[in-house]
Amino acid sequence: MNEALLRELTPSVLGVLVRRGADFAAAEDAVQDALVEAVRSWPSDPPRDPKGWLVTVAWRRFLDAARSDAARRRREFPPEEPPPVPETDDTLQLYFLCAHPSLTPSSAVALTLRAVGGLTTRQIAQAYLVPEATMAQRISRAKRTVSAVRFDRPGDVGTVLRVLYLVFNEGYSGDVDLAAEAIRLTRALRRAVDHPEVDGLLALMLLHHARRAARTTSDGSLVPLAAQDRARWDTALIAEGVEILQGALTSDRLGEFQAQAAIAALHADAPTAEETDWVQIVEWYDELTRLTDSPVVRLNRAVAVGEADGPRAGLAALAQVDATVPRFAAVEAHLRERSGDLTTAARLYAEAAAKAPNLPERDHLLRQAARLNNRRPDG
Structure with missing residues (x-):
């Protein structure tokens, strides 16, 4: 059973039913019924025209439902012969x-x-x-x-x-x-x-997805970007993402997804974490801030500033961010640690762990707090 083919055909089949006059909700139910029937019958009897088969079965299911509704409400249902619809x-x-x-x-x-x-x-x-x-x-x-x-x-x-x-x-x-x-x-x-932001989003997804295998250990523990094994990154996805991004940027219609993809591309381009071009990343965050003025963007920008200009500069940038933004405490903990304030950093890692949105992130932050507590002279 080719489930990928069924998923690809779903929107076009649904579109045919809607253009024939079916209500969207009823049409969608009928298409789902047709997909279920396809999963049941296609392995033993595959159709020569999969889309035509799905349209026929879905339309029949829609008519059956319309008849049932008509019987209850005493109103007409669509004709047996479906009206022609343009190929679109x-x-x-x-x-x-x-x-x-x-x-x-x-x-x-x-x-x-x-x-x-x-x-x-x-x-x-x-x-x-x-x-x-x-x-x-x-x-x-x-x-x-x-x-x-x-x-x-x-x-x-x-x-x-x-x-x-x-x-x-x-x-x-x-x-x-x-x-x-x-x-x-x-x-x-x-x-x-044809839209540069669609290209930007696809590039962003590919560049992030390329790092997926390196993001966790075999037991599910999170691996921060700086500690990831870059040999495990998918270079084919990175190359595709960068190519799509470059094409989008030539349109000179910059949007937030293109800017995010540019940041991801700079991370992907660095052979090691130490060779990351943080100065250029800060410049892209400046563009992203101009485009969105998002507090989350400002939070991430503070991290980049801390890497480019030092932790004190990062903390100064962080001071301009609302402290209620998710992961604020984790970012401050990171910058405090880099500045040498291990006591405050350990406390902030523990605070961030209590607010973590998922178990792997919570465990990672707790490990960070424990690591610093073990290093402190009074720990």
Whole structure:
């Protein structure tokens, strides 16, 4: 069974049903039913025209549901013979619809994974570590929300990119690799729209994904960037990411994902941590701050300033950041350690561990605190 093919065909099949007049929510349910049937029947009886097969089965499922509804409500259902629809690629409109501003970020992510990505509700629930019934309710609410939205209206590429970036940052859990899925969906979006920020996001994803194998030890412990074995980085992904980024930058339409990708490329380009071009990284953070004025960007910039100009300069930059920003204590701990204040650094590492968003990060910060406590003269 070629699950990758099913996922690739999902948005185009859904687009056909919507253009035939099916309500988006009902069409999406019918397409999911067709995908389930394909998984069951294709291994023993593969179709010659997979997309045509899916469209036919999904349309029949939609008609069956419409008949059932008509019987309950005494209203007409669509004709047996579907109206002709023009051959068009609806993938981009589906991205826009699933990332509609009326949806919460979590709902937009779930609907994108199901309607555009072709994942089942069970797979999405496993990936987000929530009960399947909870995810089903989230997706149903999202579908009801966007059902009245016109399918042919242009959407905001930036909103779509933020949704895809949320998917990518979830990484891996369950039987679905969401980082890889986000890369696949961003590649598909890149084929549908010519936009430098789409290229920037794809480059950023590839450059981060290239370091994945080196990010953890065999027991799941986090490995900081400076300590990673760079021989384990995927050089092919790095080369592809850099090439895509260079093409995007030639458009002279700089955006936040291009700037983030440029920072990731500078890290990837350094043979060792000591050879990292921190001065240029600070310059890119300056651009990113100008583009977003994000407190998280300012926090990361303080780290870069500390590497480029010394820990005191880094602490001065950190003083301009709101102390309630996530991971503030961890950054301050790092800069305090580099400045020689081990007592304060150990305390801050422990504070940061208490606020860590996940177990591996908490354990890493606790190890940092223990390491410094063991080194202190009074420890």
